[in-house]
Amino acid sequence: WDGGYPLDEKGSVIRIDVPGAADSDIRREVKSLLAENFQNQSQEMLVDRLGHADQRVRMKAQFELVARQDAYALSGQASDTGASTVSRLHALWGLGQLARAGDTFCRDTLVLLFADKDAHVRAQAAKTYGELNKVSGEPFIKLLSDDDLTVRVMAGLGLARQPVVTAVPILLTQSEQLTAEQHNLRHSIVTALARCADATALVPEKENPVEMRRLCCVLALRRQASEQVASFLQDPSDWVANEAARAIHDDESIVAALPPLASSLNDRKNASMAFLVRAINANYRIGDALSADRVAKYATQEENSLAGRLLAADALTQWMTPPLLDRVDGRRRDLPPENRDFNPIFLKRSIASLSQSSEPQLRTLALDAARRLKIALPLQALQQLIRDDAIASETRVAALSTLSEQVNDLLLEAAETEIPELQIRALQLLVENTPATALNTIRSMLKGNAELEVKQAAIALLAEMQPPLVDDFLHELGTQLLEQTLPSGLQLDVVQSLERHASNPNLQQLHSSILATAEPTFADKGLAKFGFAREGGNQQRGERLFQTHLEAQCSRCHRTGRTGSNIGPALSDVGLRRDADYLLRSILTPSSEIDEKYRTQMLLLESGEVVQGVVQSADATTTTIVDSRGQSLDIPTVEIEEQAEQKISLMPPMAEILTPLEVRDVMAYLQTLKKRTQTSD
Numbered sequence: 001w002d003g004g005y006p007l008d009e010k011g012s013v014i015r016i017d018v019p020g021a022a023d024s025d026i027r028r029e030v031k032s033l034l035a036e037n038f039q040n041q042s043q044e045m046l047v048d049r050l051g052h053a054d055q056r057v058r059m060k061a062q063f064e065l066v067a068r069q070d071a072y073a074l075s076g077q078a079s080d081t082g083a084s085t086v087s088r089l090h091a092l093w094g095l096g097q098l099a100r101a102g103d104t105f106c107r108d109t110l111v112l113l114f115a116d117k118d119a120h121v122r123a124q125a126a127k128t129y130g131e132l133n134k135v136s137g138e139p140f141i142k143l144l145s146d147d148d149l150t151v152r153v154m155a156g157l158g159l160a161r162q163p164v165v166t167a168v169p170i171l172l173t174q175s176e177q178l179t180a181e182q183h184n185l186r187h188s189i190v191t192a193l194a195r196c197a198d199a200t201a202l203v204p205e206k207e208n209p210v211e212m213r214r215l216c217c218v219l220a221l222r223r224q225a226s227e228q229v230a231s232f233l234q235d236p237s238d239w240v241a242n243e244a245a246r247a248i249h250d251d252e253s254i255v256a257a258l259p260p261l262a263s264s265l266n267d268r269k270n271a272s273m274a275f276l277v278r279a280i281n282a283n284y285r286i287g288d289a290l291s292a293d294r295v296a297k298y299a300t301q302e303e304n305s306l307a308g309r310l311l312a313a314d315a316l317t318q319w320m321t322p323p324l325l326d327r328v329d330g331r332r333r334d335l336p337p338e339n340r341d342f343n344p345i346f347l348k349r350s351i352a353s354l355s356q357s358s359e360p361q362l363r364t365l366a367l368d369a370a371r372r373l374k375i376a377l378p379l380q381a382l383q384q385l386i387r388d389d390a391i392a393s394e395t396r397v398a399a400l401s402t403l404s405e406q407v408n409d410l411l412l413e414a415a416e417t418e419i420p421e422l423q424i425r426a427l428q429l430l431v432e433n434t435p436a437t438a439l440n441t442i443r444s445m446l447k448g449n450a451e452l453e454v455k456q457a458a459i460a461l462l463a464e465m466q467p468p469l470v471d472d473f474l475h476e477l478g479t480q481l482l483e484q485t486l487p488s489g490l491q492l493d494v495v496q497s498l499e500r501h502a503s504n505p506n507l508q509q510l511h512s513s514i515l516a517t518a519e520p521t522f523a524d525k526g527l528a529k530f531g532f533a534r535e536g537g538n539q540q541r542g543e544r545l546f547q548t549h550l551e552a553q554c555s556r557c558h559r560t561g562r563t564g565s566n567i568g569p570a571l572s573d574v575g576l577r578r579d580a581d582y583l584l585r586s587i588l589t590p591s592s593e594i595d596e597k598y599r600t601q602m603l604l605l606e607s608g609e610v611v612q613g614v615v616q617s618a619d620a621t622t623t624t625i626v627d628s629r630g631q632s633l634d635i636p637t638v639e640i641e642e643q644a645e646q647k648i649s650l651m652p653p654m655a656e657i658l659t660p661l662e663v664r665d666v667m668a669y670l671q672t673l674k675k676r677t678q679t680s681d
Contacts, residue, residue, distance in 0.1 A: 030054045038064040047077050051087030062090045066097045074098070075109045078121070085120050092121065096128035107132060111139045119148035126151060130158025137162030144170050149185055156188030163195035171196065172205070175216040190216050194223035203228050211237045222247030222254075230260035234268060242274045249278040250329050258282045265294050266301075276308045281328045284315045287335060292319055292342035296350035299362070306359060313354055313365035316347070317372055348375050355381040360391045367399055376406045408434055415441050423450065424457040431461050435469055443473065452489050452536060459493035463500035471504050478510040482517070489536025492660055495529050519581075527588050527655050533664035534580045541662075542669030551657045554666075560673060575674040583670050587663055590651040601625065603635065604642040611635065 021027065038046065038060055049061035065074055077083055077091035092113060099106040110132075113125035126143055129135065143155035144167065152174070159167050175189050193202065193216060205217040214232065218240055221229035232244040248257040262282040268275065280298070283291035298304055299312035315327070319342055322335035354366035355377050367385060370377045385391065385399035411433070414426035427445075430438035442458040450458075459477065462470045477494045480486035486494065498511040518531035546554045547563075555563060559570040574583070603611045603625065613627040623635045654663060 026053065030057060033057050034060070039067075043068075043070060043073050047073055047087075047091075050077060050090045051084040058086065058090050062094045065091075066094045069098060069103075071095070071098055071103055071106050071109075075106070078109065078113060079116075081117060085118060088118070088121055089124055092124050092128060096131065099128075099132055107135065114139055114143055119146075119151055122146065123148065123150045123154045126154035126158050130154065130161050135162055137164040137167065140164075141167050141170060144174055149182070153184050153188040156185070156192040159192040160188075160195045163192070165196055167192065168197045168201055172213060172216075175213045176210045178212045178216070186212075186216065186219075190219040190223065193217070193220035199224065199226045199228045202226075203231055206232050206235065211240060214240045215243060218243045218247060225252075225254055227254050227257040229254065230257040233260060233264045238272045238275070241268065242272055245275045245278040249282060251331070258286060262286055262291055262294065265298050271308075273305075273307060276305075277311060277328050280308075280311050280315050281326070284319070284322070284327065285333065285335060287319070287322070287340035289341045289343045292316070293346050295319075296347055300350050300353045306361075309359075310361055310365065313362055313369065316351070316369040317365060319369075320373060342373065344373075344375060347373065351375055352378050352381060355385065360388070363388065364391055364395045367395060367402060371398065371402050371405070374409075376409065377402065379403065379406070382406070404433065408437060412437070412441065415445070420451045420454045423454045427454075427458055427461055431464055435465050439465065439469060439473065446490075452487075453538060455487075455490055456493045456536060459490060459497055463497040467501060467504055471501065471507060474498055474501055474507055475510060478507070478514060481514055482510075487536075488534065492529070492532040492536060492664055495532050496660065499529070522588060530584070530588055530655055530660050530663055533660050533667060534584055535664075535667075537661075537664035537666070537668030539665075539668045539672050542665035542667065545658070545662055545666050546669055549658070549662075552654060557651065561675065571670065571673050572675050573673060575671045580667065580671065583667055584663075587654045587658075587666065589653060602644045603640050604644075605635065606639045606641055 033049070033052070033054075034056060041049075041061075041064070043065075046061045046065050049057055050065075052058050052061070074091045074094040078088050078095055080088065092110070095106040095109055099110060107129070110125050110129040113121055114129075116122050116125065122143065126140065129139070137159050140155040140158045140162070141164070143151055144159075146152050146155065156171070159171075171189050171193050175186075175193075178186050178189070197220065199221060202217040202221055205214055208214055214235060214237070218229055218232045218235075221232075222243070227248075229244050229247045232240055233248075235241045235244065245261055248254045248261045259282075261279055264271075265276075265279040265283060268279070271279070280295055283295050295312045295315050299309045299316065301309075318327075320337055320340055322333075322337065322340070324332055324334075326333050351366050351370050351373075354362050355370070357363055357366070363385060367377070367382075369375070382399050382403040386396050386403070388396065408430070411426045411430050414422050415430065417423060423445075427438060427441065430441060438461070442461065445458050446455055462474055462477075474494075474497055477486065477490075478498050481491055481494050495511070495514055498507050498514070502508040502511060515528040518528035522528055522531040545552065546560070560572050578586075600612055601615045603623070605611065611625060611627065611633060613625040613633070616624045616626055616632065618624070618637065620637055623637050623640060624632060625635065626632050654666075658666065
């Protein structure tokens with residue numbers, strides 16, 4: 001002994017013996033016999049030693065007789081009913097050795113031994129004969145009805161090696177007599193049937209009333225890998241139907257028969273779990289939309305067993321992401337995800353139904369399936385799951401996450417519509433819920449064909465988002481503005497968003513660089529950002545501001561069409577007469593360019609009162625003046641002591657009243673006024 005494997009990795013030899021047995025007479029005899037040269041032994045001595053107590057001696061004698069090709073000595077001993085069974089068996093095995101070498105006498109002797117009175121001899125004769133090459137299987141047929149079960153087993157296995165069609169009726173009859181515990185004999189009969197009978201002989205047996213006979217036919221068809229085994233899937237016996245399902249599904253599988261197994265899921269009522277797991281998995285392995293519908297249908301039917309429904313629902317959770325190992329037998333099966341599919345409409349209904357099941361486990365699996373398959377559950381169902389105390393807290397958290405994801409998906413869908421109001425509101429909600437998703441959506445939208453007002457709103461939302469998430473994108477947009485590659489209608493929005501993120505030194509510097517490009521007139525007056533309000537405004541909002549803004553009161557002094565006042569210039573065709581630069585200057589710095597007849601006059605009255613406004617008319621009797629509030633005053637001319645002209649417009653600088661975005665909208669409205677009238681000036 002060398003210490004054992006764990007110590008030095010050399011292993012060990014352990015001897016266990018009876019004390020004192022080493023010096024026994026039988027051991028000394030065996031030791032002497034094994035040392036002898038049997039080539040010098042007589043035939044009689046060799047035959048005698050075929051019955052020795054030690055197997056090594058018996059085999060040494062057997063192999064010596066075979067080496068001498070002494071078929072007659074072996075045949076005589078094998079046929080001697082008065083000899084010991086063990087010596088006869090060694091002689092029989094020696095005959096088999098010579099028969100395999102082509103000795104026909106030995107072959108025929110083996111067949112004669114089929115009729116021997118000793119069941120051991122009959123069984124070994126059948127086994128040995130069956131292992132020969134190119135012999136007839138007919139002799140085995142009689143042995144199929146032998147009184148000894150082992151003989152019948154060996155006969156069946158012999159027929160599996162040497163098949164003959166004439167054995168089929170007897171094999172089928174023998175299968176009827178089998179009991180559930182006779183596993184070896186059933187194996188023998190099934191193996192023989194698989195070789196002796198074809199599918200055309202086995203399939204009609206599905207109508208036979210004997211369960212064991214049908215079972216053996218199923219097992220034989222499985223060995224043949226015949227897809228016709230599927231005809232037994234609706235067998236009234238669970239045992240037979242289960243074996244048919246195993247034949248199709250397990251091991252290498254009968255792939256051509258998977259569709260019938262899959263179809264049987266909703267056809268076989270009260271199926272066993274062994275059948276169900278394979279029928280469900282057959283659908284799962286096929287993986288098409290029809291199969292998904294079957295599995296979902298089974299899961300939703302309350303009359304089915306809960307265990308089966310849970311299996312079906314679980315299969316749906318992994319429908320588009322099949323694992324490498326089979327869900328039932330653990331074998332590796334490559335199921336490419338790109339070949340899988342499902343009907344989203346049908347599955348949505350089914351999963352929604354499961355999500356409202358009375359069983360907590362089904363509700364949990366429904367939620368998991370919906371998340372993985374990206375199927376939107378009804379919001380009411382999700383709310384119920386979130387409030388459900390009967391399910392695990394992790395599931396409730398998942399339901400809450402799913403609710404958020406579904407809302408997010410709806411917002412993304414809304415953002416992709418062509419309805420500006422819907423798009424803008426969707427972007428606003430995305431910014432609140434998932435800023436990162438919102439940023440990606442805004443990026444995509446600015447590159448696409450969205451309406452200008454939608455793009456403006458998208459850029460404006462960047463101002464509401466927290467740094468540093470949007471900093472890089474804002475810098476990108478600001479750079480485009482400087483390089484004059486940004487559409488002019490978006491410039492003001494970018495300027496204002498940069499202003500809101502001035503805490504970032506890089507963005508602040510960029511913002512300053514952009515303002516430095518504004519028109520000097522505006523920059524000198526601190527109105528640089530208004531300089532980017534020339535284009536991009538909304539005409540409707542601009543008109544509303546023009547007509548109704550309480551502080552600006554544009555329509556109080558200006559006429560557009562038949563409405564307004566003549567205190568200031570008529571604007572009905574200002575879009576024809578003036579360009580955008582002039583209009584913007586007039587709005588922001590109205591006193592910079594004043595028509596002579598609209599210049600402000602300051603009147604000093606005898607009473608000491610000072611009146612300021614635009615003189616509408618004057619004669620020797622009365623002077624009519626309109627003040628900054630639009631009110632017309634009639635003043636006796638004789639009361640005017642002094643009159644001085646001022647280069648100041650009655651119109652206040654709109655930058656003090658309107659925001660840059662409002663100025664842009666008013667600009668858009670003014671540029672649409674292109675109808676000439678007689679009062680235009």
